[in-house]
Amino acid sequence: MSVHIASTTAPVNIATLKYWGKRDTALNLPTNSSISVTLAQEDLRTLTSAATSASFERDTLWLNGKEESLDNKRTQDCLQDLRDLRRALEEQDKSLEPLSQWKLHIASENNFPTAAGLASSAAGFAALVVAIAKLYQLPQDMSALSKVARKGSGSACRSLFGGFVAWEMGEQADGSDSQAVQVLPLDKWPEMKAAILVVSDAKKDTSSTSGMQRTVHTSDLFKERVDTVVPRRFNEMKEAIVQRDFPRFAELTMRDSNSFHATCLDSYPPIFYLNDTSRKIIRLVDGINAFYNETIVAYTFDAGPNAVLYYEEKNEQKLFAFLYHLLSGVDGWKSKYGDEQLKAFSDAFSEASEKVEFYLDDELYKGISRVILTRAGPGPQDTTECLIDETSGLPKAL
Amino acid sequence: MSVHIASTTAPVNIATLKYWGKRDTALNLPTNSSISVTLAQEDLRTLTSAATSASFERDTLWLNGKEESLDNKRTQDCLQDLRDLRRALEEQDKSLEPLSQWKLHIASENNFPTAAGLASSAAGFAALVVAIAKLYQLPQDMSALSKVARKGSGSACRSLFGGFVAWEMGEQADGSDSQAVQVLPLDKWPEMKAAILVVSDAKKDTSSTSGMQRTVHTSDLFKERVDTVVPRRFNEMKEAIVQRDFPRFAELTMRDSNSFHATCLDSYPPIFYLNDTSRKIIRLVDGINAFYNETIVAYTFDAGPNAVLYYEEKNEQKLFAFLYHLLSGVDGWKSKYGDEQLKAFSDAFSEASEKVEFYLDDELYKGISRVILTRAGPGPQDTTECLIDETSGLPKAL
Numbered sequence: 001m002s003v004h005i006a007s008t009t010a011p012v013n014i015a016t017l018k019y020w021g022k023r024d025t026a027l028n029l030p031t032n033s034s035i036s037v038t039l040a041q042e043d044l045r046t047l048t049s050a051a052t053s054a055s056f057e058r059d060t061l062w063l064n065g066k067e068e069s070l071d072n073k074r075t076q077d078c079l080q081d082l083r084d085l086r087r088a089l090e091e092q093d094k095s096l097e098p099l100s101q102w103k104l105h106i107a108s109e110n111n112f113p114t115a116a117g118l119a120s121s122a123a124g125f126a127a128l129v130v131a132i133a134k135l136y137q138l139p140q141d142m143s144a145l146s147k148v149a150r151k152g153s154g155s156a157c158r159s160l161f162g163g164f165v166a167w168e169m170g171e172q173a174d175g176s177d178s179q180a181v182q183v184l185p186l187d188k189w190p191e192m193k194a195a196i197l198v199v200s201d202a203k204k205d206t207s208s209t210s211g212m213q214r215t216v217h218t219s220d221l222f223k224e225r226v227d228t229v230v231p232r233r234f235n236e237m238k239e240a241i242v243q244r245d246f247p248r249f250a251e252l253t254m255r256d257s258n259s260f261h262a263t264c265l266d267s268y269p270p271i272f273y274l275n276d277t278s279r280k281i282i283r284l285v286d287g288i289n290a291f292y293n294e295t296i297v298a299y300t301f302d303a304g305p306n307a308v309l310y311y312e313e314k315n316e317q318k319l320f321a322f323l324y325h326l327l328s329g330v331d332g333w334k335s336k337y338g339d340e341q342l343k344a345f346s347d348a349f350s351e352a353s354e355k356v357e358f359y360l361d362d363e364l365y366k367g368i369s370r371v372i373l374t375r376a377g378p379g380p381q382d383t384t385e386c387l388i389d390e391t392s393g394l395p396k397a398l
Numbered sequence: 399m400s401v402h403i404a405s406t407t408a409p410v411n412i413a414t415l416k417y418w419g420k421r422d423t424a425l426n427l428p429t430n431s432s433i434s435v436t437l438a439q440e441d442l443r444t445l446t447s448a449a450t451s452a453s454f455e456r457d458t459l460w461l462n463g464k465e466e467s468l469d470n471k472r473t474q475d476c477l478q479d480l481r482d483l484r485r486a487l488e489e490q491d492k493s494l495e496p497l498s499q500w501k502l503h504i505a506s507e508n509n510f511p512t513a514a515g516l517a518s519s520a521a522g523f524a525a526l527v528v529a530i531a532k533l534y535q536l537p538q539d540m541s542a543l544s545k546v547a548r549k550g551s552g553s554a555c556r557s558l559f560g561g562f563v564a565w566e567m568g569e570q571a572d573g574s575d576s577q578a579v580q581v582l583p584l585d586k587w588p589e590m591k592a593a594i595l596v597v598s599d600a601k602k603d604t605s606s607t608s609g610m611q612r613t614v615h616t617s618d619l620f621k622e623r624v625d626t627v628v629p630r631r632f633n634e635m636k637e638a639i640v641q642r643d644f645p646r647f648a649e650l651t652m653r654d655s656n657s658f659h660a661t662c663l664d665s666y667p668p669i670f671y672l673n674d675t676s677r678k679i680i681r682l683v684d685g686i687n688a689f690y691n692e693t694i695v696a697y698t699f700d701a702g703p704n705a706v707l708y709y710e711e712k713n714e715q716k717l718f719a720f721l722y723h724l725l726s727g728v729d730g731w732k733s734k735y736g737d738e739q740l741k742a743f744s745d746a747f748s749e750a751s752e753k754v755e756f757y758l759d760d761e762l763y764k765g766i767s768r769v770i771l772t773r774a775g776p777g778p779q780d781t782t783e784c785l786i787d788e789t790s791g792l793p794k795a796l
Binding site for chain 2: 219221228263269
């Protein structure tokens with residue numbers, strides 16, 4: 001049995017200009033363009049191996065070692081698009097093996113808990129598409145492949161690039177111009193870091209898929225957001241990124257997170273993703289920026305209570321003076337920093353503390369289950385890791 | 399010493415179409431028209447006595463028995479307007495005593511704790527203006543006086559009427575057409591009741607005065623609210639009230655509360671008045687309406703976490719089946735209902751409970767300090783109570 005295999009990793013991305021609302025739910029075409037930062041894969045990534053063989057009997061997917069159904073339209077659309085692209089190649093070059101006709105075995109795993117609400121579907125669909133594109137030796141560039149990933153999960157299209165990425169909403173009804181493009185490569189602004197505060201929450205609110213359509217159909221303020229506010233902000237944020245103007249980038253990021261959650265609240269019935277802990281984090285970020293009289297940190301919240309804080313490496317000690325003081329009891333520090341460095345954060349707080357006039361909530365840690373300390377990162381990466389056994393065509397772990 | 403005295407009571411009103419934003423901060427001219435329900439004074443009212451005498455040496459105010467400064471522009475503007483109106487009378491009729499030239503003693507008290515965040519300034523300024531207008535025997539009608547009360551506190555203008563009241567924003571720069579009018583008198587829809595859930599909150603957010611101007615100046619979505627959303631809703635809500643269409647009135651009320659809080663969240667930095675308990679109450683109201691497959695209750699939230707629930711008397715048992723079940727441990731029930739009635743609420747819940755599929759949060763009561771069970775009520779009332787001693791011209795309590 002001859003088994004072809006290809007593997008890739010793909011990153012998580014966290015939007016700084018939010019995607020919320022579809023103009024076409026089947027094709028995942030958005031009501032507005034969006035922007036994101038791709039995060040480092042040492043902390044958050046999906047690894048996917050895709051295999052195909054004439055002998056495989058059916059398309060099969062294993063997620064984190066467990067077989068999962070492929071029987072959903074979004075995944076089927078992605079597979080179909082990829083097979084169509086492969087078929088076009090095979091028709092041009094008859095010497096190619098007919099991989100487009102064979103079944104696929106796909107194995108995928110995350111290096112972080114799916115349950116944490118960390119945009120795992122974006123990394124997942126990005127890895128799926130890139131692994132199969134590699135398996136099929138497709139010549140399409142990342143923007144072209146991003147249109148395939150977009151059909152799986154809208155925000156997945158942005159995970160096909162590293163650094164700073166825009167998803168241009170496009171205008172065409174078939175989605176042919178709704179794709180991701182690079183705004184700024186990672187190596188032009190590698191100092192961008194991210195601290196994710198994973199917020200404990202008893203009960204997840206509305207799913208983002210149904211939530212965004214409720215907003216589209218019921219929020220009176222939504223149209224103003226997508227028609228006026230976001231188009232202006234999209235250009236401003238791209239400019240701020242290209243100029244590496246952190247304070248501007250930060251303000252736009254925070255304003256857009258607020259705007260997105262405002263349209264959720266304006267939906268009927270209202271949708272809530274921020275909880276009291278999220279609100280405390282917003283107040284803390286406001287307080288820290290006011291304390292330093294400089295915008296050194298930005299918050300953003302996706303469709304859940306977790307905060308992602310963006311900051312530049314040079315301001316890490318200023319930020320962590322407060323974060324480590326309030327959250328030292330929470331998991332996530334020691335895997336990144338040694339005792340000496342952590343002590344430096346504590347010392348920085350001690351030094352600052354007598355000048356602090358804003359309210360520091362000593363109970364903030366109670367609402368936070370862990371911190372993930374990471375940074376901006378590259379796009380999908382080749383890997384020597386492989387989750388599928390070349391001989392059996394089955395997941396290695398099984 | 400001859401002391402002239404007049405007393406009145408004035409009610410609290412709770413907006414169902416929110417006032418948020420001033421186009422003129424000195425005159426308290428709003429960026430949009432608003433609508434409110436006036437609440438019964440047996441539960442929430444200000445009692446104010448105003449006295450004047452040639453012998454008084456200075457304008458003096460006592461609030462709840464304690465002398466308070468009158469040295470603020472808003473109160474001074476009200477007093478000036480009232481004296482101007484009296485002076486015009488005196489000029490027309492020289493036989494009138496020159497009350498407009500004498501100093502005022504004003505004593506005022508609330509029958510509810512000011513700290514509860516229950517729009518006490520609206521009742522306070524309404525009572526102040528009506529008491530002095532009565533003392534001065536002014537011929538102006540309530541709409542004319544509402545323009546004076548408006549200068550003290552915007553929403554106070556709506557407390558000059560009972561039942562269902564609109565504050566027409568007006569167009570004139572001098573505020574001469576920004577006044578309260580009756581939409582529907584109390585006796586046309588006396589079945590309207592209100593349950594106020596007083597939510598405990600550690601820390602008050604931004605004051606409404608500074609909060610609304612932050613929204614005006616920083617929210618990208620605010621203009622859409624005041625230019626498009628509210629003008630349409632103002633007409634729809636007046637229509638729903640006149641037709642006594644509770645489900646329509648309720649939906650508009652809930653949507654407008656959401657819209658107002660959405661523009662707060664869209665402000666920069668964002669303003670939060672709803673907390674996790676407020677959110678639970680919103681979910682509970684959604685759940686109750688869905689359970690009965692009929693909109694029997696509406697929530698609305700002012701610039702704070704307290705919920706005001708509006709409902710019609712005929713649906714009280716349906717509503718209280720849930721409210722009393724969840725909040726029976728909270729103060730406020732026994733002063734209104736006997737054991738038998740409370741048992742009927744419990745029984746109604748027992749009967750309903752097996753069909754309940756939505757989430758009932760057994761810990762809701764932890765976030766609520768008391769309930770105030772009240773109803774729609776009349777406007778300012780004459781009273782035989784008087785807080786000022788006729789002989790001394792000083793507060794009786796002193």
